[in-house]
Amino acid sequence: MARKKIAVLGSTGSIGTQTLDVVARDPEAYEVVALAAGTRTDELLEQALRFKPQIVSVATRELADKLSGELPAGIRVVCGDEGLIEAAAGAGADTVVCALMGSIGLASTMAAIEAGAAIALANKETLVSAGHLVMKLAAERGVPIIPVDSEHSAIYQCLNGEDRKAVKRLIVTASGGSFRDRTRDRLKDVTVEDALKHPNWSMGAKITIDSATMVNKGLEVIEAHWLFGLPYEQIDVLLHPESIVHSMVEFTDTSVIAQLGNPDMRVPIQYALTYPHRHSSPAAPLDLVKAGALHFREMDLERFPCLRLAYEAGRTGGTAPTVFNAANEAAVARFLKGELPFLAIESVIEQVLGKHRALPQPELDAILDADRWARREAASLF
Numbered sequence: 001m002a003r004k005k006i007a008v009l010g011s012t013g014s015i016g017t018q019t020l021d022v023v024a025r026d027p028e029a030y031e032v033v034a035l036a037a038g039t040r041t042d043e044l045l046e047q048a049l050r051f052k053p054q055i056v057s058v059a060t061r062e063l064a065d066k067l068s069g070e071l072p073a074g075i076r077v078v079c080g081d082e083g084l085i086e087a088a089a090g091a092g093a094d095t096v097v098c099a100l101m102g103s104i105g106l107a108s109t110m111a112a113i114e115a116g117a118a119i120a121l122a123n124k125e126t127l128v129s130a131g132h133l134v135m136k137l138a139a140e141r142g143v144p145i146i147p148v149d150s151e152h153s154a155i156y157q158c159l160n161g162e163d164r165k166a167v168k169r170l171i172v173t174a175s176g177g178s179f180r181d182r183t184r185d186r187l188k189d190v191t192v193e194d195a196l197k198h199p200n201w202s203m204g205a206k207i208t209i210d211s212a213t214m215v216n217k218g219l220e221v222i223e224a225h226w227l228f229g230l231p232y233e234q235i236d237v238l239l240h241p242e243s244i245v246h247s248m249v250e251f252t253d254t255s256v257i258a259q260l261g262n263p264d265m266r267v268p269i270q271y272a273l274t275y276p277h278r279h280s281s282p283a284a285p286l287d288l289v290k291a292g293a294l295h296f297r298e299m300d301l302e303r304f305p306c307l308r309l310a311y312e313a314g315r316t317g318g319t320a321p322t323v324f325n326a327a328n329e330a331a332v333a334r335f336l337k338g339e340l341p342f343l344a345i346e347s348v349i350e351q352v353l354g355k356h357r358a359l360p361q362p363e364l365d366a367i368l369d370a371d372r373w374a375r376r377e378a379a380s381l382f
């Protein structure tokens with residue numbers, strides 16, 4: 001059987017490296033045809049020498065020139081936004097793993113869909129920013145969007161073969177992030193280092209901060225709305241500190257189907273690559289006796305106001321989720337640089353959303369304008 005051709009956008013990141021780990025374990029099944037990253041060229045060089053893709057993309061022309069000299073002539077080195085699009089659509093990938101961080105992934109995801117590749121989607125900011133455009137294009141091209149995000153992979157698995165009309169609600173689980181058990185008073189002076197200590201998952205810096213602010217769950221609620229076509233009234237969030245139940249679906253007959261497993265992203269990544277089949281995985285098997293007890297708590301929107309803001313932005317629709325996402329990206333980048341205190345992240349998002357008049361059914365230009373505007377506004381606060 002021909003090997004599945006895979007392009008990995010964001011190959012040097014947490015999802016990207018775990019994708020390559022999954023791929024490397026089954027060399028008969030996969031061929032890596034493109035790799036795209038930003039600035040971590042040492043890691044990218046190693047990946048390119050190992051997987052021998054046709055195309056490698058980096059952030060800038062300078063980095064591309066440097067990398068070209070170190071790679072065999074058969075590997076084309078491209079760069080910038082155009083390079084991402086080349087990697088997504090120019091190497092004939094059957095599946096494109098979208099694992100860039102942030103709404104920068106939008107254009108390359110759209111290009112991959114245009115090219116007819118299946119999408120293994122980790123990059124949730126893309127759907128949050130322009131879900132209506134991405135889903136419409138995928139439907140027009142007949143392209144499947146298979147979620148990699150653990151909660152959405154769980155829901156996708158729970159819904160497999162079920163009658164959608166029988167779905168009462170989705171229950172998205174949330175670990176609570178690094179500061180789950182702190183009161184708001186105790187969030188004033190937290191450090192970047194503290195915020196980066198997720199209790200259950202080892203992930204990139206931005207999503208780890210999003211987990212601590214509960215923005216991640218807000219992005220995931222909006223992501224679920226687009227992926228599964230359900231209104232916000234049918235998407236709930238439940239605190240689950242152990243991150244073993246990755247999410248659940250409640251049906252009209254009161255049955256609840258859940259997907260469980262140890263927190264290991266290689267499982268949803270692999271599922272997105274092998275769907276509708278399952279293969280053995282390097283993840284540790286789940287031992288429920290060892291886990292002992294699983295806990296669930298009601299979500300507190302006063303303790304975690306970013307989740308409330310996300311629901312509000314999602315319900316408003318149009319460019320509101322674009323602005324929610326872009327303001328957050330800008331605020332988190334500033335927090336990580338030490339320019340803003342932790343609690344300023346939510347305040348920046350709220351203020352920028354407060355200034356925004358959402359445009360309904362925006363085309364791509366309006367999305368990009370709103371994204372740029374929100375970043376400028378977020379940069380000017382505090």
Ligand SMILES: NC(=O)C1=CN([C@@H]2O[C@H](COP(=O)(O)OP(=O)(O)OC[C@H]3O[C@@H](n4cnc5c(N)ncnc54)[C@H](OP(=O)(O)O)[C@@H]3O)[C@@H](O)[C@H]2O)C=CC1
Nearest residue numbers: 010012013014015037038039040100101122123124203204
């Ligand atoms: N990590 C996880 O477990 C999970 C992640 N996700 C989602 O997956 C996505 C990726 O997350 P994660 O892997 O943690 O992020 P990382 O920060 O670890 O990796 C991000 C990747 O994107 C690349 N990148 C960033 N900016 C650019 C740019 N301007 N041009 C080209 N490449 C760029 C980085 O390249 P470089 O580093 O070389 O600059 C890196 O390869 C996010 O949307 C996240 O929310 C979802 C569920 C779980």
Ligand SMILES: CC(=O)[C@@H](O)[C@H](O)COP(=O)(O)O
Nearest residue numbers: 149150174175176177211216
């Ligand atoms: C692994 C994954 O999918 C992350 O999005 C994870 O869910 C973060 O955990 P919390 O946002 O629940 O803390």
Ligand SMILES: [Mn+2]
Nearest residue numbers: 149150151220
């Ligand atoms: Mn998730």
